[in-house]
Amino acid sequence: MSTERLSVLREAWLILVLAAGFGAALAAVQTGLGERIEANKRAQTLSQVPALVLGSELTRDATIAIRDGRIEVRRAGGEAQILEVVERQIAGHLVLEVRRSTDELAGWVLWGADQGYADQIELLVGLSPDGAVIRGLYVLSQKETPALGDGITREEFRQRFVGRRTDRRLQVTRVAEEASATDGGILALTAATISSRSVCDIVNRTVAEVKPRLPIEEDSRSR
Amino acid sequence: MTTSPTALERFLNGILPENPVYRQLLGMCPTLAVTAAMKPALTMVAATAFVLICANLVTSVIRSFLKPHLRILVFTLTIATFVTIADRLLAAFAYPMSQQLGPYVPLIIVNCMIICRCEVCASKQGPLTALADAAGNSLGFLLALGSVATVREILGMGSWFGLPVLPEAFPRFVLMVMPPGAFLTLGVLLAATTAFQQLRDRRRTPAEEAGADSASPELERAS
Numbered sequence: 001m002s003t004e005r006l007s008v009l010r011e012a013w014l015i016l017v018l019a020a021g022f023g024a025a026l027a028a029v030q031t032g033l034g035e036r037i038e039a040n041k042r043a044q045t046l047s048q049v050p051a052l053v054l055g056s057e058l059t060r061d062a063t064i065a066i067r068d069g070r071i072e073v074r075r076a077g078g079e080a081q082i083l084e085v086v087e088r089q090i091a092g093h094l095v096l097e098v099r100r101s102t103d104e105l106a107g108w109v110l111w112g113a114d115q116g117y118a119d120q121i122e123l124l125v126g127l128s129p130d131g132a133v134i135r136g137l138y139v140l141s142q143k144e145t146p147a148l149g150d151g152i153t154r155e156e157f158r159q160r161f162v163g164r165r166t167d168r169r170l171q172v173t174r175v176a177e178e179a180s181a182t183d184g185g186i187l188a189l190t191a192a193t194i195s196s197r198s199v200c201d202i203v204n205r206t207v208a209e210v211k212p213r214l215p216i217e218e219d220s221r222s223r
Numbered sequence: 224m225t226t227s228p229t230a231l232e233r234f235l236n237g238i239l240p241e242n243p244v245y246r247q248l249l250g251m252c253p254t255l256a257v258t259a260a261m262k263p264a265l266t267m268v269a270a271t272a273f274v275l276i277c278a279n280l281v282t283s284v285i286r287s288f289l290k291p292h293l294r295i296l297v298f299t300l301t302i303a304t305f306v307t308i309a310d311r312l313l314a315a316f317a318y319p320m321s322q323q324l325g326p327y328v329p330l331i332i333v334n335c336m337i338i339c340r341c342e343v344c345a346s347k348q349g350p351l352t353a354l355a356d357a358a359g360n361s362l363g364f365l366l367a368l369g370s371v372a373t374v375r376e377i378l379g380m381g382s383w384f385g386l387p388v389l390p391e392a393f394p395r396f397v398l399m400v401m402p403p404g405a406f407l408t409l410g411v412l413l414a415a416t417t418a419f420q421q422l423r424d425r426r427r428t429p430a431e432e433a434g435a436d437s438a439s440p441e442l443e444r445a446s
Contacts (some may be wrong), residue, residue, distance in 0.1 A: 014288050015296060022304040029308050033315040040318035116325065117329055147402060150325060213406040 045096075045111070045124060045140065046071060048168045049085060051099045052126025052136035053107030056155070057160075091209040105129040108214060111140075112206030116198040118141035121152070123202050127166065131211045137161045137203065142195075149195030157196070160186050167208045227348055230355035237359025244367030245416040249336040254368060255405040257327050260385045264372035265365070266320050270309040270328050272361035275337050276354065277305040282345035283353035298341045299332070306331045336360065341356055374408045375399045 002037045036112075046066045050059045050073045065072040074080040082101040087094065094111040107129050114121040119142070126136035137158040151157055160179070164170060168184040174193060179185035190198035228236065243249045253271070257263045276302045282289075289297060312326045313321040321328065331337070340360055345353040376382060379399030381389035398404045 011290065011293065014285065014290075015293065015300065018285075018297065018300055022300065026304060026307055029311050033311050036315040037311065040314065044318065044322070116319075141322075143329065144328060 002116060004028075023093075040142060041140065045109075046085065046126050048124055048136075048138045048140075049096060049098055049109055050081075050083060052085070052109050054081075055135055056159075068154055070145045090134050091214045093206055095210055095214070097215075099180075107135055109205050110210050112202045114143060114198060114202045114205070117144055117149050117192070117194040121195075121198055123199065123203060123206070125161075125203055125206055127211070127214075129216070131214050131216055132166055134164045134166060134207075136205070137199075139199075144195045145192070149189070150194040151189040151192055152199050153194050157189055159197075166211055169204055172200045227352075230352040233344060233348075233352055233356035234359035237356060237361075238363045238366065241360075242365065242367060242416075243336040243339075243360055243365040243429040245413060246420075247336075247339070248396060249339060250334050250364060250367075251409075252330060253334070254326055254371060254409060255402070257324060258368055258372040258375055258399040258408075259379065260376045261369070261372045263320065263323055264368040266313070266317065267327060268361070268365045268368050270306075270313065271331055271337070271364055272357070273309050273434065274302060274305040274334075275330050275340060275361055277308075278302045278337055279340055279345040279353040279357040280350055282341045283348065283350045286346050286348075294342070294346060295338075298338050298346075302337055302341070303332050336364065341406055371405070371408050372410070376403055378405060380437060 002134055006084065043066060045062055046069075049071055050064055052063065054073070057072060062073050062075045065074075069085050071083040071085065072080050083106060085102070086097040086099070086100045088097060089095070096109040098106045098109060100106050108127040108131060110125045110127065111122070112125060113120055115121075121142045121144070122140040124136075124138040124140055125134060126138075126148050127133070139153045139158070142150060144152060144154060161170070164186075165183065170184045170186050171177050171182070172188045172193065173182075173185045176187055179187035186196065186200055224281050237243070239246075241247060244251070250271070253267045257267045265404065278298070281301050282298060285297070307327060309331070310321070313324070314329060340356055346354040348356075373383065376384075377388060378396045381387055381393060383392075391421055396404070
């Protein structure tokens with residue numbers, strides 16, 4: 001071994017030892033907590049299901065309880081509505097099939113993720129029973145720039161996707177008139193066009209990959 | 224030749240005389256960003272204290288092996304590891320708060336306060352002094368974030384830790400829970416602490432003045 005290589009090793013041994021030790025510690029933490037974190041994420045996903053398939057208007061003041069994969073939605077002074085969730089894996093995406101207690105299909109929730117401006121963005125997209133219309137959008141996790149890109153989590157931005165048809169590609173625009181004039185125009189967040197575009201791209205790709213493979217029932221096509 | 228401060232001096236200095244926020248203007252990002260309410264502010268303080276204590280201890284233990292030109296790399300590696308552990312712990316045991324804090328927990332990696340304490344104290348003194356220094360600075364950080372959050376939450380929402388403290392009739396200043404409210408509150412509190420310090424300095428006897436001067440070069444180097 002040359003003297004130069006030995007010198008590099010002499011310089012770097014502490015970094016190498018620390019990196020190995022810290023790497024092992026992080027692996028141990030992830031092994032120990034990974035399952036719990038996933039369970040938290042799942043509970044958060046399930047708590048968003050009612051708003052994503054029934055619409056945020058119907059669930060705004062409702063109490064939501066989750067038991068054994070069944071979601072109970074109780075509005076003040078109203079009867080409780082039970083939603084049952086069946087998980088599927090379609091084209092690498094987690095897909096939740098949501099049914100009412102009457103076995104009627106209530107809608108679909110699709111999970112999608114991709115790179116945002118700062119880090120990966122994870123989304124949930126709610127679709128109508130026939131998969132033709134977006135019923136809701138929820139940002140499951142993101143690390144976009146505070147006060148700029150993290151505006152993708154605000155309801156005001158998410159509502160821009162609600163009611164859009166899934167047979168048209170959504171496209172980000174910076175001009176409000178363009179967004180309202182075109183079917184697929186989504187008005188970008190001011191100074192956060194990349195984050196807005198990332199959300200749009202994730203929705204487009206998730207819907208394009210999953211929708212053709214959804215086991216949509218014939219009677220729900222006309223609904 | 225100057226002697227290094229003792230563990231007790233390090234501990235006490237971190238709380239008020241060298242308070243990381245009010246005296247050294249470090250850790251401004253979390254001070255401005257997560258102090259709209261007490262709960263997120265205290266969670267941020269707990270995460271920062273965990274990282275600071277662990278990073279200071281590790282740096283102090285390995286200080287005799289540190290090469291001057293590699294020390295920043297070692298500090299960064301150490302801090303990043305403990306930040307990741309803090310982030311995972313929050314995601315596992317306080318998921319809603321972890322979601323609320325968003326990117327601010329990972330951003331502890333670039334908190335100058337932590338790298339400053341590793342450089343100024345932990346890389347030069349023993350584990351006990353490093354621990355006392357980290358504890359003192361964590362308390363100082365708690366004092367700073369707690370005071371800003373108290374003013375903002377009470378004036379902005381009329382509550383403290385989510386509990387109502389102001390009568391319904393008292394007006395709520397929504398501006399206080401928004402970003403400009405953070406700047407306003409920090410500015411006013413900073414001015415108040417500086418004025419208080421100047422008042423104390425004027426009242427000091429010459430002997431006390433000489434004692435205070437001996438600590439100031441380090442404070443200046445740190446900031």
